[in-house]
Amino acid sequence: MPDADNYGNPDYPAQLAEMARVLQLHRGPIAIASHVDADGDAVGSVLGLQRALRALGKPAQAFLRVPNYLAFLPEAGEVSPPRAQLEPGTLLVVLDVDSSDPLRVEGVAIPSGAELVLNLDHHGTNSRRADLSIVEPGKAATCQLVKELVDSLGVPWTADIATPVLLGLVTDTGSFRFMNTNGAVLRCAAELVEWGASLSWINNHLSQQPKSHYALLVSVLSSMEFHFSDLVVSAQINQAMLDSAGAGWEEAEAFVNTIRSAQGTELAVLFKDYGDNVKISLRSRGRVSAQAIAVACGGGGHHAAAGATLNLPYLEARATVLGKIEEQLQIDGLR
Ligand SMILES: [Mn+2]
Structure with a gap:
């Protein structure tokens, strides 16, 4: 029987559909940010969502400090350094961290002055104070949530979108070795691999140490x-x-x-x-x-x-x- 990893929140599919609808309908700029000391799940989820939104023709921009060991992931110029102020009318998506925490969010200042804030996270301690918060502690990685959001958006999967999303699954599960590695995570990874993400390419880059x-x-x-x-x-x-x-x-x-x-x-x-x-x-x-x-x-x-x-x-x-x-x-x- 498949893992019901969204147990406890029967509204999850509807919330995901609502978040996808809000993103589809938004006409202004979209900013995407995550947490300080960005890890694989932070960089992977931000980059994956940015690529998916851009595939839809949305002006999405990631504001992120990428650590050296993940510098192989974004294309040159694809990610912008943290910024203090957003353009008027911006929809802000905060991933893998509580969007109301000014000390933990990096990329944009909190409060951000965004027109609308969407928060997607798998940390149970999230205070759920965004305009739309989806917090699923049963998910191994925020990248698993991003994968399901991209499905809801109806964006055709490509290797470019699937690769950063798979990287976040890899890093947050310790290469599928930690307790959070359930059947749903492996099925999610399997789909991403089928869409062209390469596990060996990711592991080869992640395993190189200075x-x-x-x-x-x-x-x-x-x-x-x-x-x-x-x-x-x-x-x-x-x-x-x-x-x-x-x-x-x-x-x-x-x-x-x-x-x-x-x-x-x-x-x-x-x-x-x-x-x-x-x-x-x-x-x-x-x-x-x-x-x-x-x-x-x-x-x-x-x-x-x-x-x-x-x-x-x-x-x-x-x-x-x-x-x-x-x-x-x-x-x-x-x-
Ligand atoms: Mn995470």
């Missing part, structure tokens, strides 16, 4: 620590480590996936020490809620993958986070 990655890997592995009877693994990245490796902050995020492989651990936490604040990335194997820990630290995310920013120096932030982790391990019956 030299600086390996230098940083050495120091990140040296910072690894185990806590709470080895149920939790952590690592740290700070500016000095980046400087000596010749790496930038955008290379930091990937390392949470390096340490999460530690056998016997239930939770991995990467501390990114920016000096006056600390960002944490949390990954769970499923028995402990990464989302609950992130929310307790002022952030958000999913059960298996979440994050937060603590406006504290490193040692205080670390003590706070480890305290919240210990509480959650108790709540989830692991301690």
Whole structure:
């Protein structure tokens, strides 16, 4: 039986049709934006929707900062850098992030002054304050929602549209290895491959690492620590480590996936020490809620993958986070 991954929201198909109708009817400019520290799902969903809307003849423009490791995806000039003000009469589509969060949205300033705001997201913590919000925590990636929106728009699929959408599925499912990889995700990916998206092309590009990655890997592995009877693994990245490796902050995020492989651990936490604040990335194997820990630290995310920013120096932030982790391990019956 197919996965009913939109369970809990029987209105999803109607909402999707309504969003497609609003996009079809809009005559003015369309701006598309996503979140800070854009990842594969952010870039893929923005680019996929922009290409689909342009195929319909719509003046859609993506405002996005693309990280170096995804720079292979957009064509030259296809994506514009973040902008402070929108043209009058603009319809704004915000993907993969809460459209009302001025600290998390990047590309346009929030509030944006847009005529209409559409928000498509798979983070359950979304406050649903857009003119039209579709939030489906059961979807593995916002790209899965974009795929279904493009279907609703009736745009003929091409490899150009399918490729960024497939990339978002790949990155948000850890190459179809995480718990969120259900039958619906695989069927969605299968359709995108049939329309010409190449999984091997995507994986070949995503797997290439700059030299600086390996230098940083050495120091990140040296910072690894185990806590709470080895149920939790952590690592740290700070500016000095980046400087000596010749790496930038955008290379930091990937390392949470390096340490999460530690056998016997239930939770991995990467501390990114920016000096006056600390960002944490949390990954769970499923028995402990990464989302609950992130929310307790002022952030958000999913059960298996979440994050937060603590406006504290490193040692205080670390003590706070480890305290919240210990509480959650108790709540989830692991301690
Ligand atoms: Mn996502």
